[in-house]
Amino acid sequence: RHHGRSRGHHAVGQVAHRLQDDGLIDYVNMSYGDYYALHHQVGGMDVPTGFQIPHTAPPVADIKLPRLLNGRFRTLEEVEQVLRAGEADLVSLVRAHIADPDIVAKSAAGHPEQVRPCIACNQGCIGRVATFGRGGCVVNTAAGDETMLAERLIRKASRARRILIVGGGPAGMEAGRIAATAGHQVTLVEAMPSLGGLTNLYRTAPRMGTIGDIATWLEDEVYRLGVEVRLSTYMSAQDIVAEGADTVILAIGAEFEAPLRQTQFPAQDIPVEPGANIISAIDLFSDRRADRGKSALIVDEIGHYEAVACAEELLEQGLAVTFITRHKMFAPQIDITLRTQSALERLYAKGDFTLHVGTRLIAARQGKADIAPNFGSKVQTIDTDTVVWVGIRAGQAELAEELQAHGIQPICIGDMLAARNLQTAIREGHLAVRSLPTGASEAQPLRATA
Numbered sequence: 001r002h003h004g005r006s007r008g009h010h011a012v013g014q015v016a017h018r019l020q021d022d023g024l025i026d027y028v029n030m031s032y033g034d035y036y037a038l039h040h041q042v043g044g045m046d047v048p049t050g051f052q053i054p055h056t057a058p059p060v061a062d063i064k065l066p067r068l069l070n071g072r073f074r075t076l077e078e079v080e081q082v083l084r085a086g087e088a089d090l091v092s093l094v095r096a097h098i099a100d101p102d103i104v105a106k107s108a109a110g111h112p113e114q115v116r117p118c119i120a121c122n123q124g125c126i127g128r129v130a131t132f133g134r135g136g137c138v139v140n141t142a143a144g145d146e147t148m149l150a151e152r153l154i155r156k157a158s159r160a161r162r163i164l165i166v167g168g169g170p171a172g173m174e175a176g177r178i179a180a181t182a183g184h185q186v187t188l189v190e191a192m193p194s195l196g197g198l199t200n201l202y203r204t205a206p207r208m209g210t211i212g213d214i215a216t217w218l219e220d221e222v223y224r225l226g227v228e229v230r231l232s233t234y235m236s237a238q239d240i241v242a243e244g245a246d247t248v249i250l251a252i253g254a255e256f257e258a259p260l261r262q263t264q265f266p267a268q269d270i271p272v273e274p275g276a277n278i279i280s281a282i283d284l285f286s287d288r289r290a291d292r293g294k295s296a297l298i299v300d301e302i303g304h305y306e307a308v309a310c311a312e313e314l315l316e317q318g319l320a321v322t323f324i325t326r327h328k329m330f331a332p333q334i335d336i337t338l339r340t341q342s343a344l345e346r347l348y349a350k351g352d353f354t355l356h357v358g359t360r361l362i363a364a365r366q367g368k369a370d371i372a373p374n375f376g377s378k379v380q381t382i383d384t385d386t387v388v389w390v391g392i393r394a395g396q397a398e399l400a401e402e403l404q405a406h407g408i409q410p411i412c413i414g415d416m417l418a419a420r421n422l423q424t425a426i427r428e429g430h431l432a433v434r435s436l437p438t439g440a441s442e443a444q445p446l447r448a449t450a
Contacts, residue, residue: 027065028063028065031070042126044337047120049072051071099118099119114220116214116217117139117210118137121138122338124138124139130336138422154181154182165188166250167416170197170214170414172251172429174426176188176225178434190231191233202285206312237399237403247436249411250403253396254396263326278387280390281306293319294383295320301391303327305331311353314386320383323354324359358375360373368382394419395417
C-alpha cells in the first residue's frame with residue numbers, strides 16, 4: 001500500500017529489517033499501490049519519472065541487502081541518477097524494455113538517442129494484456145509478435161522501391177522508418193512546417209507531454225536513415241502522379257472538424273442558437289489565449305484521453321467544467337490502462353468539476369446548454385460559456401479516389417481511414433511497409449542494430 005506518512009514508513013522499515021536479520025530474504029523490492037489503487041502501481045504519463053522513489057526509498061535507506069525500486073523509468077540515464085544518489089541498488093525498467101528491447105545495447109554502444117521511448121500510456125502493454133491476454137506496445141509494433149515482426153527479420157529489398165509517403169504524422173513517419181530500414185528510396189512529404197501531426201498539438205496538453213517523445217524519436221530516425229523529407233509541401237493528386245513513385249502511401253489524417261452528430265442518437269439534430277460558442281479539442285489547444293469564459297461543457301463522444309485533457313486544461317484556466325459522455329462510464333477507452341482513476345482524482349481536486357455519464361446534449365445557447373440522460377426526458381439546463389465538442393472525426397478518402405482514377409492504388413494508413421488512436425496509426429504505418437514484397441527470396445535479413 002501507499003505508505004506516504006512517516007508511520008507507514010516506519011512500519012515498512014521494521015518489517016524489512018526483521019526479514020533481513022532473520023535471513024529470510026535476499027533483496028528488498030519496494031513499490032506502492034494495491035488492488036484498490038492499481039493506478040499508483042503502474043504510473044501513466046501523468047506522473048513524473050521516479051514518482052515512487054520519495055515514498056519507497058526512505059523506509060529501506062539503511063537496509064544492507066540490495067534494494068530494488070521502480071517508478072516509470074524510461075532511460076538508463078534516469079536510472080543512473082537514482083543509483084548515484086544511493087537511493088537504490090537496482091531499478092526496474094519493464095515498460096522501457098517492452099518499448100525497446102535493445103535499450104541496454106543501444107545505450108552501451110553510445111547511442112541512447114536511438115532508444116525508442118516508452119510514453120507511459122499503458123495502452124499497449126497493460127491494456128492489451130487485460131483485453132487480449134498478450135502483451136503489446138503502442139510505440140513498438142513488434143512487441144508480443146516478435147516471431148513474425150521483430151525488426152531483425154526485416155529483409156533488405158533486392159530492388160529498392162521508390163516510395164512516396166504523403167503525411168508526416170506518426171503513421172507516415174513509422175512507414176518511412178521501416179521503408180528506409182528495408183533499403184527503399186523514401187520520400188516523406190508533409191504539408192505543415194514540421195513533422196509530428198497532431199502530436200505537436202496534444203503534447204502541449206496537461207499531463208500528455210510524453211506523447212511527443214515518440215514523435216521526436218520517429219523524426220530523428222527518419223532523418224538518420226536518410227529519408228528525403230519535404231516540409232511545408234502540399235501534394236495534390238496531380239503532384240503525386242508526377243512523382244512517378246513505385247508505391248504511394250497516404251497518411252494524411254482525418255478531417256479536422258468532427259460533425260455535430262451524437263453517435264448514440266444520429267437522427268437527432270442539436271439546435272445551436274446564435275451566440276453559442278462550440279469549439280473542438282483541436283481549437284482549444286490551438287488557441288490557448290482565447291477567452292473561454294467562466295464555465296465550459298465538454299461533450300465526449302469518443303471515450304479516450306482527448307476529452308480528459310480538455311477538462312484538465314479548462315480547469316487549470318479556472319473554468320467550472322461539466323463533463324458529459326454518451327458512454328456508461330468515464331473515458332472507457334482508457335480505463336483498462338489505469339489512467340481514468342488518476343485523472344478523476346486530479347479533475348475533482350482542481351476545481352468545480354461535474355461528471356454526467358450516459359448523457360447527451362439537447363441544445364446549445366449563448367451561455368447555456370441543455371443536457372439530458374441518454375434514455376430519459378428530464379432536461380437540465382447548465383451554465384456554459386464554451387462547449388467543447390470531442391467528436392468522432394471522419395476519414396479522408398477523396399485523395400485516394402483521385403489517385404485510383406489515375407491508375408494508382410495507394411496504401412492508406414492511420415486516421416485517414418478513420419480517426420482512431422496512436423497505436424493504430426503506428427501499427428498501420430509499420431505493417432504497410434512490412435507487407436511489401438522484398439523482391440527475391442535471396443534477400444538477406446537485417447542484423448540487429450546497436
